[in-house]
Amino acid sequence: MNLQTAHSSKPRVAVHKFSSCDGCQLSFLNLGEALLTLAERIDLVHFAEAGPLDPDTGVDVAFVEGSVSTPEDLERIQRIRAHSGLLIAIGACATSGGIQGLRNQAKDAEWVAQIYSHPEAIASLERSTPISSHVKVDFELWGCPVSGPQMLAVINALLLGVTPRDNVDKVCTECKRQGYPCVMVTHGIACMGPVTRAGCGALCPSLGRDCYGCYGPAENANTDALAIQFSHLGLMPEAIVRRFQSINSQAPVFLAAADKLRTDAHD
Structure with a gap:
């Protein structure tokens, strides 16, 4: 597992958002100067929160924040997987369905009607599920939110051709x-x-x-x-x-x- 590419250009990286609060993406952005240094080593081709937009481009690695909660999410994660060499799920929503997964314990029609005045306009799946429920995930980074240093450590490991460390200590x-x-x-x-x-x-x-x-x-x-x-x-x-x-x-x-x-x- 690494970010070494077959071409001479820098590894291409994308950051995608699904159903989430954006906290993990913000942790990445909050790296500040370290992110600028990282940008010299990778080509950040898609990261809506930071500016670059090219969601369907082929990349060496895609970081995915958020759970799969809507029919559109389900279609989009399939496209991202097809266009990505490595796919890394980041944060509680992407790894376990997140706080919105609590609705999995409720009757779908009832909670939607309690929140929205026009529930018929809401398109959502019956359950909020992690990314790994739908596509192959190469690595999971847990946390709510993940920390910027965590993401930086993962990218640095990949750039060195080393499998990132999965911290399972308590x-x-x-x-x-x-x-x-x-x-x-x-x-x-x-x-x-x-x-x-x-x-x-x-x-x-x-x-x-x-x-x-x-x-x-x-x-x-x-x-x-x-x-x-x-x-x-x-x-x-x-x-x-x-x-x-x-x-x-x-x-x-x-x-x-x-x-x-x-x-x-x-x-």
């Missing part, structure tokens, strides 16, 4: 490395850190707040044990379900944990 490991006290142990705060992948620098725990699971499930996430701990901290079953059914609600590990909690509550 947020707890970042807290330990930084010397942050565990908010669950010291303050009795229900924290998703034990089951959430690292990458944010343990931002919330560094401020004495609990992790909300923005970066999705970590490797070997023991959701059963964490749910029991949350119960010991006084959270009711439905409150624990909401912890897993948040930003990455459709990530299989978190979805399974929420379903099990609901089932156990009704038994």
Whole structure:
């Protein structure tokens, strides 16, 4: 996996947006000077948020933000995949359906009617789904949003011909490395850190707040044990379900944990 091209020109890169809030694209733009330096090494041919527009051009790598939520999204992701050497999904929406994936638990017609005065004008798929549900994804970068340095590290790895590192460590490991006290142990705060992948620098725990699971499930996430701990901290079953059914609600590990909690509550 690399950005080495068969031609002498710089690798061609595109950044595409689907159903999302633009946060991951903004993280890329917020690199500032580092982005200008990167622009000397790659040819950024499509990035609507930054200016260049050429959505159907062939590229060496395409970064895709957002979930597939509309019929138009479904058609467009197929075109992007066909025109891209590598496709990298960035952010919670692209990797797990995002916050809009919460509607997957609702009856489609009902929630649309509750929000829009003319629901018949809304064209949406029954479910909000990650990019990998529809096309081959070569690498996933989790986070809500991803950080600029994360994206920069991925591109630099590809330029060197190295497979990017998938950080599946837990947020707890970042807290330990930084010397942050565990908010669950010291303050009795229900924290998703034990089951959430690292990458944010343990931002919330560094401020004495609990992790909300923005970066999705970590490797070997023991959701059963964490749910029991949350119960010991006084959270009711439905409150624990909401912890897993948040930003990455459709990530299989978190979805399974929420379903099990609901089932156990009704038994």
